[in-house]
Amino acid sequence: LHGGPPPLSAKVEGSFAYLTVRDRLPTILTRAIDTIHRNKNKFFEEFGEDGVQAEKRTIGFLSKLRNELLTDKPILALCDGLVDTDAWNQYLRRQQSLVGERDSVSWFKSSWLYVECYMYRRIQEAIWLNPPISDFDVFHESKTQSFFESQQAVIALCTYLQGLNKNMDNLSETQLTEQFHKLLQVSLWGNKCDLSISAGMENSQKGSPIDSLSDLKSFILVDDSNMVWSALSSAQKQGADGQINPVRVDIVLDNAGFELVTDLVLADFLVSSGLAKEVRFHGKSIPWFVSDVTAHDFQWTIRQTLAANHKWMSKSGVQWHSYVREGVWSYHDHPFWTMPHEYCDMAGDAPDLYTTLQGSNLVLFKGDLNYRKLSGDREWEHTVPFDRALRGFQPAPLCSLRTLKANVQMGLQPGQGENLSAQDPGWMTSGKYAVIQFSSPHRE
Numbered sequence: 518l519h520g521g522p523p524p525l526s527a528k529v530e531g532s533f534a535y536l537t538v539r540d541r542l543p544t545i546l547t548r549a550i551d552t553i554h555r556n557k558n559k560f561f562e563e564f565g566e567d568g569v570q571a572e573k574r575t576i577g578f579l580s581k582l583r584n585e586l587l588t589d590k591p592i593l594a595l596c597d598g599l600v601d602t603d604a605w606n607q608y609l610r611r612q613q614s615l616v617g618e619r620d621s622v623s624w625f626k627s628s629w630l631y632v633e634c635y636m637y638r639r640i641q642e643a644i645w646l647n648p649p650i651s652d653f654d655v656f657h658e659s660k661t662q663s664f665f666e667s668q669q670a671v672i673a674l675c676t677y678l679q680g681l682n683k684n685m686d687n688l689s690e691t692q693l694t695e696q697f698h699k700l701l702q703v704s705l706w707g708n709k710c711d712l713s714i715s716a717g718m719e720n721s722q723k724g725s726p727i728d729s730l731s732d733l734k735s736f737i738l739v740d741d742s743n744m745v746w747s748a749l750s751s752a753q754k755q756g757a758d759g760q761i762n763p764v765r766v767d768i769v770l771d772n773a774g775f776e777l778v779t780d781l782v783l784a785d786f787l788v789s790s791g792l793a794k795e796v797r798f799h800g801k802s803i804p805w806f807v808s809d810v811t812a813h814d815f816q817w818t819i820r821q822t823l824a825a826n827h828k829w830m831s832k833s834g835v836q837w838h839s840y841v842r843e844g845v846w847s848y849h850d851h852p853f854w855t856m857p858h859e860y861c862d863m864a865g866d867a868p869d870l871y872t873t874l875q876g877s878n879l880v881l882f883k884g885d886l887n888y889r890k891l892s893g894d895r896e897w898e899h900t901v902p903f904d905r906a907l908r909g910f911q912p913a914p915l916c917s918l919r920t921l922k923a924n925v926q927m928g929l930q931p932g933q934g935e936n937l938s939a940q941d942p943g944w945m946t947s948g949k950y951a952v953i954q955f956s957s958p959h960r961e
């Protein structure tokens with residue numbers, strides 16, 4: 518059940534995985550080192566000489582890590598005693614047993630998904646082992662900057678949302694469906710704006726997200742959004758005695774900045790339209806893949822929106838703040854989201870999280886990394902059905918909203934992948950194309 522084709526790996530020279538490990542990851546590390554160095558005065562002001570010493574040591578740890586990566590050294594066990602340290606070391610032993618004692622598990626030889634996740638976990642170790650700066654987020658500045666750079670797009674979106682909310686009671690069923698599709702697509706394309714694919718360089722939303730939807734439509738390679746809609750609307754009708762069932766949607770978040778705003782807007786619409794009673798957001802418990810959402814980013818974004826100097830933006834922020842206060846919205850993180858596991862391992866390795874997701878009526882998985890973990894980041898044929906690549910991971914009806922940034926794509930029509938490769942060789946990694954793929958435990 519849990520097998521499948523081999524995982525993508527940097528051992529294939531010239532592959533996207535290879536280029537990521539060779540070029541993009543060292544660049545991200547270099548930028549992390551620069552950021553820590555630039556904050557030296559701040560550490561001094563906050564912690565005195567201890568702060569400066571911690572800055573030096575952290576940079577030493579990260580330079581060593583960068584060197585290990587560049588020279589393809591064996592992956593080392595973690596030694597920071599955090600909640601997930603044993604699980605990581607156990608995972609390393611699992612990888613070791615796959616290659617046998619004579620070979621080593623290393624950056625360019627092992628699976629790309631594993632080593633890329635490991636790099637972010639080692640950054641966390643470097644920071645954690647160096648108090649008093651142990652809660653510093655090296656990616657915080659890039660995340661906040663990308664939020665501010667998308668300001669006009671955020672304003673356009675919040676204005677649209679408030680207009681919609683004002684009119685909600687007058688919407689026909691058809692109009693409601695139409696708006697749902699629109700905001701699902703806005704959230705989908707929000708995923709273009711991540712800072713890992715750009716190695717931390719600026720990558721924000723400039724134009725109005727709503728206006729560009731029709732031009733982008735032809736770049737959605739698989740669009741199961743009708744099934745997502747049916748899953749949501751039928752969930753409501755499953756209540757006993759004809760009562761409306763309280764629907765819960767879970768959003769497994771990806772990036773902070775513009776993408777998070779698109780997710781909050783979608784979640785707002787789900788609640789204000791009555792399609793859902795509760796939305797649970799799942800974020801990361803440590804800084805991850807440069808721009809992924811942490812608890813701090815989640816709260817920060819709502820606070821910024823609330824305090825904005827724009828009527829509709831701040832009105833949206835006020836609403837979001839009260840959803841959180843009332844528990845209609847809630848934020849959760851679980852260490853499993855920052856482990857290297859493919860999601861078919863969740864039931865065995867994080868059964869509590871799996872059980873939690875089983876209580877949902879719809880789980881939305883945002884972004885490319887989630888897609889890689891859903892599929893195990895493996896070399897699937899493009900025509901393999903999405904359901905099959907999930908290999909038993911079916912806690913609830915689920916949907917992946919993903920722009921393509923890695924060489925893995927299933928669920929295409931025969932010939933579709935070949936045609937795309939002929940027209941646009943970079944189609945799987947440019948972020949230009951996207952998919953909305955649905956899977957339900959009840960679907961044959």
Ligand code: F6P
Nearest residue numbers: 711713714884885886887922923
């Ligand atoms: O390093 C590049 C990359 O790792 C992608 O290939 C990866 O999956 C992506 O960055 C992160 O994208 P997202 O934020 O959509 O998960």
Ligand code: MG
Nearest residue numbers: 711771772806
């Ligand atoms: Mg991301």
